[in-house]
Amino acid sequence: MKRARRRWKTTCRLYTHPASVPIARVFAAAAARLAGFDSDAARDIQVAVAEAVGNAYLHAYGGGPEGQVELDIDFDGAFLTIEIHDSGRPVAPGLSVPRELPPPGRGGRGLYLIGRLMDTVEIHQPGRRGRGTLVVMKKRVPPAPHEPARS
Amino acid sequence: MGTSGNASESLIRITIEDRLPASVARVSGEVDVTSAPRLQAELFRLIAEGRPVILDLADVSYFDLAGVRAIEAVAAGNGASVVLASAPRAVIRILEIVWPESPVRVLHSVNEAIAHLTGGGDRP
Numbered sequence: 001m002k003r004a005r006r007r008w009k010t011t012c013r014l015y016t017h018p019a020s021v022p023i024a025r026v027f028a029a030a031a032a033r034l035a036g037f038d039s040d041a042a043r044d045i046q047v048a049v050a051e052a053v054g055n056a057y058l059h060a061y062g063g064g065p066e067g068q069v070e071l072d073i074d075f076d077g078a079f080l081t082i083e084i085h086d087s088g089r090p091v092a093p094g095l096s097v098p099r100e101l102p103p104p105g106r107g108g109r110g111l112y113l114i115g116r117l118m119d120t121v122e123i124h125q126p127g128r129r130g131r132g133t134l135v136v137m138k139k140r141v142p143p144a145p146h147e148p149a150r151s
Numbered sequence: 152m153g154t155s156g157n158a159s160e161s162l163i164r165i166t167i168e169d170r171l172p173a174s175v176a177r178v179s180g181e182v183d184v185t186s187a188p189r190l191q192a193e194l195f196r197l198i199a200e201g202r203p204v205i206l207d208l209a210d211v212s213y214f215d216l217a218g219v220r221a222i223e224a225v226a227a228g229n230g231a232s233v234v235l236a237s238a239p240r241a242v243i244r245i246l247e248i249v250w251p252e253s254p255v256r257v258l259h260s261v262n263e264a265i266a267h268l269t270g271g272g273d274r275p
Contacts, residue, residue, distance in 0.1 A: 018185045022162065025183070025213075043241055047215045054184050054217070101249065109249050110216055116248050 179210035
């Protein structure tokens with residue numbers, strides 16, 4: 001088998017609609033399965049994407065009608081990289097992923113959950129084109145048992 | 152069953168059964184931000200009837216923070232009146248991460264939940 005094989009990327013553009021969150025998470029779960037994650041890991045990814053996309057609508061657009069969210073998924077043969085970008089109002093400068101579960105009522109629990117489900121999570125504000133928020137999260141596909149380890 | 156034609160209709164189905172002394176709400180499908188409000192409303196409605204509620208999650212195929220928030224909202228002030236039964240791994244995983252100190256009991260089955268509510272099953 002050739003080494004430079006399994007790279008691909010895909011994009012989903014989401015508009016403000018209640019269906020956008022389920023569409024986004026199901027899209028991400030399908031991509032995760034194609035990348036080689038088992039169903040449990042794909043579900044973790046699905047939950048993380050639902051939370052991030054939901055946050056984009058809730059915080060960046062305040063539930064308003066004009067929000068657009070880009071969901072880009074890139075697989076390089078080892079890591080699945082998911083980018084979620086909104087062009088809304090930046091949430092809170094310096095927002096980061098909590099390492100500990102925040103106390104009840106303090107917020108940040110969704111980000112904490114994303115951090116627990118994914119290998120890495122970064123939040124960039126402003127995001128692309130100097131606007132909004134970009135969330136970048138990655139998770140590595142465990143090598144299949146029969147596959148020789150890659151370097 | 153509600154027949155309002157919103158997006159959540161297709162994602163969950165809730166069936167109610169009387170299992171004295173409790174009401175059992177059996178949820179199937181995907182509990183997310185679009186369907187959780189309906190779940191929450193149904194649980195509040197059942198609580199208002201005055202009986203404890205067993206939320207049977209055996210047929211839940213997807214569950215995220217929106218589902219946790221719905222259960223939290225109902226449990227606040229009604230803590231002992233709601234118990235979870237037959238929660239699949241996907242549900243347990245999320246609860247353990249974001250709500251490790253939940254006062255809501257998680258029982259293995261509806262029968263165990265009924266035993267718990269009737270005073271016989273309050274052991275870890």
